[in-house]
Amino acid sequence: MADTLQYPPGCAYIDGRYVPMAEAKISVLDWGLLRSDATYDVVHVWKGRFFRLDAHVARFRAGIGKLRMQLSMSDGKLTGVLAECVRRSGLDDAYVEMILTRGVSPTFSRDPRDAVNTFIAFAVPLGSVANDEQMARGLDLHISNVQRIAPESVDPTVKNYHWLDLVAGLYAAYDSGAENVILVDAAGRISEGPGFNVFAVTGGRVTTPDRGVLEGITRRTALELLAEMGVEARAAPLGVAELKAADEAFITSTAGGIMPIGRIDVDPIGAGAPGPLTRRLTDLYWAKHVDPAWSVAVADLPAGGPS
Numbered sequence: 001m002a003d004t005l006q007y008p009p010g011c012a013y014i015d016g017r018y019v020p021m022a023e024a025k026i027s028v029l030d031w032g033l034l035r036s037d038a039t040y041d042v043v044h045v046w047k048g049r050f051f052r053l054d055a056h057v058a059r060f061r062a063g064i065g066k067l068r069m070q071l072s073m074s075d076g077k078l079t080g081v082l083a084e085c086v087r088r089s090g091l092d093d094a095y096v097e098m099i100l101t102r103g104v105s106p107t108f109s110r111d112p113r114d115a116v117n118t119f120i121a122f123a124v125p126l127g128s129v130a131n132d133e134q135m136a137r138g139l140d141l142h143i144s145n146v147q148r149i150a151p152e153s154v155d156p157t158v159k160n161y162h163w164l165d166l167v168a169g170l171y172a173a174y175d176s177g178a179e180n181v182i183l184v185d186a187a188g189r190i191s192e193g194p195g196f197n198v199f200a201v202t203g204g205r206v207t208t209p210d211r212g213v214l215e216g217i218t219r220r221t222a223l224e225l226l227a228e229m230g231v232e233a234r235a236a237p238l239g240v241a242e243l244k245a246a247d248e249a250f251i252t253s254t255a256g257g258i259m260p261i262g263r264i265d266v267d268p269i270g271a272g273a274p275g276p277l278t279r280r281l282t283d284l285y286w287a288k289h290v291d292p293a294w295s296v297a298v299a300d301l302p303a304g305g306p307s
């Protein structure tokens, strides 16, 4: 069985050791598996440089605090471990994930306070929500009537693995012939998709949903870069009709950056091709990846920071 499973190249850090991806395994009694009780973050490395590493680490720490979990490692040790995973993977472009699960309770008790939190990290090849062809023509998306989990139920600002709604939406999208999905909220407004935020450009003004979504680092980056470009951009409620009537629309994720929407439920968005503002924003986003104010070289982060 084991040799029929395929693993991507890469390197993981688990139980305090660096191992190939095939050896990175958790207990079946881990609450991360049994209850989806975990938080995580994903940062990317492009041409040997982490992009906005500090922001990802800060969001990870905030999520850990909100879930009342504990990570004893210092930020220096944490970023050192992430860098060492990348170095050992040999990758120049990497998808780097850090995870804290509730862990295993030694007595299998039902009290989350008894579990010993488990830290895992790994670096694998950098993937994207949109492939090259989709980047050139714009993604074909479906708006599902599956509702995103309410923010009153699960705090969406804690990056989490509660994805059954998103996965149900993906199947609905595939059934309709689309490539990916956007979920709505209880009021029928736009929320987000599987691992990405949504933006609409109307009359030169840019809107992204203000609540019920993970506050993406790429979403924040897009808002900041639009301000730098002198474009009015805001987080505010976004209706389905408003998105479908937009001049341009795009999605944002650490896995792929700024990615154009070409069609929603068959109807073209704007000209049905990546719009001029989306293209300018995409160019500026990638230009920031070599700017030391926004990125840090993997080689500049020592593995063995203080624990």
Ligand SMILES: *Cc1c(COP(=O)(O)O)cnc(C)c1O
Pocket (backbone or CB within 6 Å): 042, 159, 160, 192, 193, 194, 195, 196, 197, 213, 214, 215, 216, 217, 218, 219, 252, 253, 254, 255
């Ligand atoms: C990670 C994620 C995003 C995008 O966040 P980035 O920090 O830009 O990668 C959006 N929505 C959900 C549900 C996510 O998990």
